[in-house]
Amino acid sequence: MAEYDQAKRELCFKLVYDGPALSGKTTNLIELCALIAADQRGEIMSLETSNDHTLFFDLLPVRFSAPSGLNICLKLFTVPGDSTLDSTRKAVLSRADGVVFVADSQRNRTTSNDQSFESLVNHAGKTGMALESMAKVVQFNKRDLPDVMSEKDMHTHWQASGWPLTFASAVDGTGVLETFTALVEQIYRQVDRRYSMSSKHGVSERSFVGAALGI
């Protein structure tokens, strides 16, 4: 769960973009980086890539303040999707407060989506994360490509998982913000009561998301 640093008056969240290889996790981060006001985010730190595959992780830190002066920090990570880097993926995922599962909408990627999702659930179990109660979103990316599964089929296919769905084409920025918003809203709901976000710090759900983006 979110860490509160008394000395810095800072509440810090770890949000992880998970999903199969080449589904667009890093692209989501790059697009998000462009959408967030420059003074509230750091630079994307990409640790080694090989042929567009992330080898370690990408990191985009976002920082903003509540009217009360409370600092809020969101650390956005991507995992390496390649199944040969499974251990690294698990280590990056551990201690996450929220997860975006970036799936590839193309029909021929259905199996790799399913396998990757299964692996995510598995890792969450092993690292002691309670997925049921966590902030989470499935993003169906690459809607711009031909031969993608219909939204209706997607809903049917993923209904059982109980994860909220969003649709995106991250390469041109479509849906990236919606996904991020869907996740951050859940994060807000989880900490609102515990840290008196609205009553003590003057941050509503709407203003929280807006503040995160710097708009």
Add this chain to the structure above:
Amino acid sequence: MLKQFDRDLSLTDLLAVSEARLLVAVLAELLGAPLRILDLDDRTIAGVADGADDMAALITVPLTLQLNTVGFLQSPGPLPQVLAAAKLIDQVLRAGARYCMSADLHLETVRSDHQRLQDEHRALLASETRLRELSDGLDQRVNEQVRTIENSQRSLYQAEKLASVGQLAAGVAHEINNPLGFIRSNLNTARGYTKTLVALGALVKSDRGQAWVFWQAQDLTEVLVDFDELLAENIDGAERVSKIVSDLMVFASVDNDDTELLDLNENLRVVCNIAQGQAPADARIVVDLALLPLFECHANRINQVFLNLLLNALHAVQPGGEVQITSKFVGNEILIAFKDNGCGIPADNLSRIFDPFFTTRPVGAGTGLGLTVSRDIVRSYGGLLDVQSEPGVGTTAIIRLALPKA
């Protein structure tokens, strides 16, 4: 304690002291002014110490990593150069962060992989142990099954044998009993007739006629005496046949497969009568039976045991040899022994005599099941069958049957 790769990094995480000193020295040259790097608690990490004279008019610039202030750069100036120096240090810190995070992540991954390997290793060991236990158990279970099959095979054989003997005995007894009845009856009647003939002899003698001459010439008086003796012997023989037939029926106990309370001495006598015919010439069966309590068992089965042991003994003895059958009651046990002074059993064979199908007789002469079945039967009554032997001296088979505790 493992450092988490995603923690907030401090200045000392990012910049080793020796690196910081080198960096400060180089920057001082470029700047043409002294400078120092401070951490968040205002401690000097590298550069000119606090209170130095030429640090009078200080410019302080924060050093940042990804929006986080991690320390400060202090220098008397000039400002643009100091700002540029801070940017340069920020770049160094970024590189440090990249290194630090990937190293810690790598370590975290390696540790968890190692942990997983150890867990898998433990699981493998556990499953190997379980497999070994299973395989050991399997061996044992196969052996048990083999024993069960052997036992049921023997029981089956024994049951078959008993049944066929029983049927044969019943058939023979029925067929023999009828003619034997009228033979005995006729013989007795014929013996009555000889008395009439003797009376006729007396009449012929007193007449002194031609008949008497013939009578004397044929020595009919002696003939009649001899005839009477012949008939008496025949009657005796017929009675023995009749006894054997009835013993055979008792032996086979065709009509009874339930346990009953038996005086085992009676069974020993019956078996002796049946086996008598198979004894070598002049071999004797000596019977020494003490009073026994009644014992509950199947007559046909215990007879089978006695017959097997007695026939074995008779097989072993030479003409003129001797088989002793003794019974006694000691403590709570009935002891029955068949002792012969025959050829004995070599030590090599003695350990195998109870093995199923072990026989030293020619093919077809023995099944090798006699002792095996006998011991099974004795054991089924909670008893023991033991064989002691010395080659050239003889063999003794002892049955011990404990009476059930009241």
